[in-house]
Amino acid sequence: xxxxxxxxxxxxxxxxxxxxxxxxxxxxxxxxxxxxxxxxxxxxxxxxxxxxxxxxxxxxxxxxxxxxxxxxxxxxxxxxxxxxxxxxxxxxxxxxxxxxxxxxxxxxxxxxxxxxxxxxxxxxxxxxxxxxxxxxxxxxxxxxxxxxxxxxxxx
Amino acid sequence: xxxxxxxxxxxxxxxxxxxxxxxxxxxxxxxxxxxxxxxxxxxxxxxxxxxxxxxxxxxxxxxxxxxxxxxxxxxxxxxxxxxxxxxxxxxxxxxxxxxxxxxxxxxxxxxxxxxxxxxxxxxxxxxxxxxxxxxxxxxxxxxxxxxxxxxxxxxxxxxxxxxxxxxxxxxxxxx
Numbered sequence: 001x002x003x004x005x006x007x008x009x010x011x012x013x014x015x016x017x018x019x020x021x022x023x024x025x026x027x028x029x030x031x032x033x034x035x036x037x038x039x040x041x042x043x044x045x046x047x048x049x050x051x052x053x054x055x056x057x058x059x060x061x062x063x064x065x066x067x068x069x070x071x072x073x074x075x076x077x078x079x080x081x082x083x084x085x086x087x088x089x090x091x092x093x094x095x096x097x098x099x100x101x102x103x104x105x106x107x108x109x110x111x112x113x114x115x116x117x118x119x120x121x122x123x124x125x126x127x128x129x130x131x132x133x134x135x136x137x138x139x140x141x142x143x144x145x146x147x148x149x150x151x152x153x154x155x
Numbered sequence: 156x157x158x159x160x161x162x163x164x165x166x167x168x169x170x171x172x173x174x175x176x177x178x179x180x181x182x183x184x185x186x187x188x189x190x191x192x193x194x195x196x197x198x199x200x201x202x203x204x205x206x207x208x209x210x211x212x213x214x215x216x217x218x219x220x221x222x223x224x225x226x227x228x229x230x231x232x233x234x235x236x237x238x239x240x241x242x243x244x245x246x247x248x249x250x251x252x253x254x255x256x257x258x259x260x261x262x263x264x265x266x267x268x269x270x271x272x273x274x275x276x277x278x279x280x281x282x283x284x285x286x287x288x289x290x291x292x293x294x295x296x297x298x299x300x301x302x303x304x305x306x307x308x309x310x311x312x313x314x315x316x317x318x319x320x321x322x323x324x325x326x327x328x329x330x
Contacts, residue, residue: 047292
């Protein structure tokens with residue numbers, strides 16, 4: 001058991017799990033490096049489009065990683081570093097599209113669909129309810145009921 | 156028949172149409188962020204030398220429509236595109252060439268063997284100026300007038316595309 005456990009710990013500590021562009025120099029300050037890597041995860045590799053530049057092996061992704069680190073070293077905040085990229089490659093370089101006029105439908109459509117869904121369920125449930133119409137018994141029916149009840153009591 | 160019954164069908168049709176259009180878009184066609192912006196400031200050396208090949212000032216000084224073509228000897232589509240660039244040169248287009256992340260020897264060999272369609276060639280060995288331009292692969296061609304980026308074409312230019320898409324743009328710019 002202890003053997004398996006230590007193996008598991010070793011596996012989770014493996015450096016490949018943390019591998020970010022093995023080929024390049026990391027920033028000396030771990031906090032800055034963490035920030036840089038956080039930004040890299042938000043940036044799309046333009047060559048292999050659904051990967052971030054962290055995941056991609058493309059030469060361009062490597063260059064962009066180096067640039068992100070340079071921007072951080074130059075004292076850019078996150079927003080400035082990202083806008084360095086969007087000014088060259090457009091919003092498309094961001095894996096998460098910004099919330100603005102052009103993307104409002106994209107962002108709000110899940111909520112809209114949910115509301116429409118609830119409305120449809122509400123409507124169909126309402127239609128399914130059978131309406132009970134309770135009419136008072138006629139005089140004849142009432143006397144029959146009374147008769148039956150009397151018989152039952154007699155037993 | 157109630158009208159309500161057609162609503163799901165109508166939604167289905169709309170969705171199908173939207174998806175069909177989306178499916179036919181070319182995901183490789185990323186619109187440039189720099190359209191209608193001045194060319195980024197740069198100055199690049201000649202291939203295998205120290206002297207300035209050309210700079211943003213040179214492009215800004217051109218008052219006719221010019222083309223800026225990013226290429227590399229290691230780029231297969233560039234070989235496909237090359238004969239057409241030669242034709243464009245014959246037709247009188249001024250093409251500035253930027254050799255992207257290429258060794259000087261290889262670029263020179265490429266030009267010697269394939270011919271030189273370029274008015275001037277500069278080398279971007281580090282690829283950093285190209286990133287300022289928003290280049291994400293070679294070849295890419297920009298249409299410039301008075302130092303303003305009017306249009307970007309990613310991938311090799313084919314004659315048909317040039318006639319159908321780019322000529323109308325150039326004509327509208329020239330007016």
